[in-house]
Amino acid sequence: MSLIARDLEARGIVTFAMASALDIIEAGRPPRTVFVDYPLGHTTGKPHDPTDQYAVVRESLRAFVLMDRPDSLVRLSRRWSDDDDWKRSAMSADGGDTRAPRDTTPQYQTEADRMLAEAAR
Amino acid sequence: MPELHSSSRPVRYIEAITQRYERLGYPPYRWFRSADAPPFTPLDKPLSECRVGVLSTSGAYVAGQVAYHYKDDTSMRAIPKDTPSARIRFAHITENYLADPRRDPNCILPIDAFRSLEREGVIGELAPELFSCMGGIYSQRRTQGELVPEVAQRMLAQAVDVAYLVPM
Secondary structure, eight states: HHHHHHHHHHTTOOOEEEESSHHHHHOOOOOOEEEESSSSOOOTOOOOOHHHHHHHHHHHHHHHHHOSSEHOOOOOHHOSSHHHHHHHHHHHSSOOOOOOOSSSOOSSSSSHHHOOOOOOO | OOTTTTGOOOOHHHHHHHHHHHHOOOOOOOOOOSSOOOOOOOOOGGGGOOEEEEEEEEOOEEBBBBOOOSOOOOEEEEEETTOOOOGGOOOOOOOOGGGGHOOGGGTTTTTHHHHHHHHEEEEEEEOOOOOOOOEEEOOHHHHIIIIIIHHHHOOOHHOSSSSEEOOO
């Protein structure tokens, strides 16, 4: 995503990059970053918590508009939970490959999606 | 004395994932790294006058659209801004991160939040379509040559002032 941010910015589009993986975003160096310390998959908030989702985006926008130089990064103070147990499993090097097989057929979330998409063709 | 704040440090994903693949005997994933400072375009008007585009690299698609495949799929999907979030689906090679987005797409594609911000006038306007693509593409050459220009073309076609980017 850093590649996209850098390209858009060079073309004159202002980019606001969100991130939940601090090391990955710091390696790619987009122009402006807001870091949300939530597990991957939740960069714009907790599931079924519209108040949290709105607050993440609203707070990020407040931070983004104040950034006046490249490599700006602000960390939101919001926490995923009272403890940080989720970080232990996220940091674990154990376990199998969590990637799905690299296949060139569309990977529909549901069978109904497949039927809808095929009917539309 | 234990390190009191050790667990509140950010997760080191590159280290953890690299070690896991190494232990499994898989080749390492190469994240994009830049040695150069990023370009910078100043925001020259208030957000309340800006047209905002959204891109999520989470593999989001709308029911009825073709889903992403998992072998360097560099295509994009356009999600009309009035799409009910209940019709948004996901296909991304790291499916383990999709459990919650599949229950509530707003975790990773903030469509409801941006509709509220548009109604309230915090942003001038949400662009007619939100965009998605799939992260986790192994070929940086194909990302650079196919995906990056496609994103630019679509964002420019919608005349967005600001692109709000949400990674998987």
